[in-house]
Amino acid sequence: MLERFGGCRWYASWRTVLPRLEYFAVPAALDETQVPAFLMRESFWVDHFNTEMAYHNKGNGNNMNLEKRHGGKIRFGGGLFVHTLDQLVPADEFYGTHPEYFSEIDGKRQNGYVQRCLSNPDVLRIVTERVKERIRKDPDAGLYSVSQNDAYKFCTCKDCNALAERYGGQSGLLIWFVNQVAEEVEKEFPNALIETLAYQYTRTPPSNIRPRHNVVPRLCTIECDFASPLDVSTLPDNRKFVQDIKGWSGLTDKLFIWDYTTNFQHYLGPFPNFGALQGNLKFFRDHHVIGVMEQGAYQGYHGEFAELRGWILAKLLWNPDQDMEALIDDFMKGYYGAAAPLVRKYFDELQSLVANPDIHFNIWFPPTVPWLTDDFLARATILWEEAEALVNDDPLLRYNVRKSSLPVYYARYKRLEANEKRDGEQFRSVAAELVRHFDETGPAEVGDRPIFIRESGNEEYYNWVKAASVPAP
Ligand SMILES: [Zn+2]
Structure with a gap:
């Protein structure tokens, strides 16, 4: 209301616009319900972790400094955020006594940072018990991650291979495993969602199996081209991503996305991805994505066009159909004042x-x-x-x-x-x-x-x- 009818803006934690008005008026016949495009909206730029910035711009992501009185947020609980197999079945604890819990590669069970043998019933039992223990200690979060480690090194034992073959590849084996954890979790926690990754070797969608209704696969755009929207770019990596997300969206109505919106080697370098931002969010919205983390320069304030990008993403995460040009102009005028036309010229x-x-x-x-x-x-x-x-x-x-x-x-x-x-x-x-x-x-x-x-x-x-x-x- 303040933004739309009062002209209030929260462009950056140090740049808000709160006009002094003689009166504040809204249309008498105003009767409107808005439903955001995404359940979880995380403009993952450092200034948007700030409480006021987050809630004024309608963010509710895991890393935002928000409490219930601000409207809450969608949170990963129990310390289970990403790449959690290592935490749930630690090598220190188990490799010595149970090497069979760990990936078999080239005929040998591997120690170190590898995946776990998902076809092993004890691995399933341990993961299920530990996930439930963690949820009991932190039951109010919406999401708990049961996800592969950040490495390939998946198990190639006879049973894992057979399951992967039956379910269309490694993603099928993973979903088969996570579904069983989620089924047990649901008995005690009917509202908890179990998130997992569709990442690298598990990004291709499975066949003959689909994620349970309380399982949320998360796809990552890390290999993609950001000069144009995912579904416009001709780069083979993008074509493959588009194909994968279409496949997954045919199997579930709950997907998450980990998207990338800056240059991670050069936060300060020019990164002209504005032509991709809106198209990508529309594409996600149209393919059963319910949560997006737009990872940006989250470790410092110096990212290129950090304030502009963080703000635009927050707006589009609420409604990706907004007029992008109008949003950019709005920000430029409010944030750069009289310099806006020249900044816009540079930007264009x-x-x-x-x-x-x-x-x-x-x-x-x-x-x-x-x-x-x-x-x-x-x-x-x-x-x-x-x-x-x-x-x-x-x-x-x-x-x-x-x-x-x-x-x-x-x-x-x-x-x-x-x-x-x-x-x-x-x-x-x-x-x-x-x-x-x-x-x-x-x-x-x-x-x-x-x-x-x-x-x-x-x-x-x-x-x-x-x-x-x-x-x-
Ligand atoms: Zn195995």
Whole structure:
């Protein structure tokens, strides 16, 4: 009501718009029920874990800092979030006495981080008992995960192979196993949902078996192309994902998705995936997906267009049919003020770099990709400087503009670094701008200095500092 009729907005934890109005009016005949497109809506960007940001933008995901009085959330309980086979049947506890609980690979039962022998009745009994124990201790969560470890290394013993063959592959064996756990759980906890993964070697849907009504398979888009929506992209990985989700959606009306919405090697790198976000959410909605985790730069505040992406995703998770252009404009005006038209120009030009349907990108590409050109980045630098000049008298808007311009300096720096032009004045000055922008968009305003680039930690930052202080030749 406040958002729609009062013009209130929660763009970022440090940027809310609450207009002063003489009166607050709603249409007399207003009578409306909204049903969100997804039961679980998790814009998994760090600022959306914030309580106010989460509930004002209608999020209710597992990691959001929400309690019952905020409307609650959809939560994974009992410490069972993902890759839980290792927790439920620990190697330390069982391998010594029962190697037969563990994957047989090349004729030998394996120790270490492997899957479990799902056809073994004792494994089923142990998992079932332990899942129920954990639910008893934490019965109010909606979901409990019984899922494969984050590795291939599945069991190839005679019985596992026979079940996999009967049920159309490894996903069939897994569903056969998880269904039995879920059946037992339901007797004591009729509302608990058992989540499992359809991931890597289990992503292809099974045959001759379907997930029970209290089992929720979760598919992950980790291999996909994000230059265009999943069902539009011509990349074989995307075609395969589309085929898999269609298959699963024919077997169940409850799917979850773990989706990826940033560059996980370069949180600060330009990542023009806005052409994919809405199409993907519509596609999920149309294929029996009831929960989506949109994983973004969740470890720090410096992700590229983090506030825009986090906010847009929150909006689309409620209703993916909204006018995307209007949403982007709304955010730009509210978050960048007078600088909005120039930021929008940069944004549009960046998106247009990947408009060619032959261009694909995954979630790890380096800023040295050919479509991100030096010419574009040079123009972009000027655009951001001009944008900044328009909001110089407003510290908060200026902060937002300078923070959002970081990716341009980051991409320029990484390209110069890769080209081994490391001794030049240009390299030094780009590094200096990068450090300056990063430092001022850092901890004072938005919390502790984050781990901003996961793979390299803060070492990357000190490289910038070193490069910035190299004297000019
Ligand atoms: Zn086995």
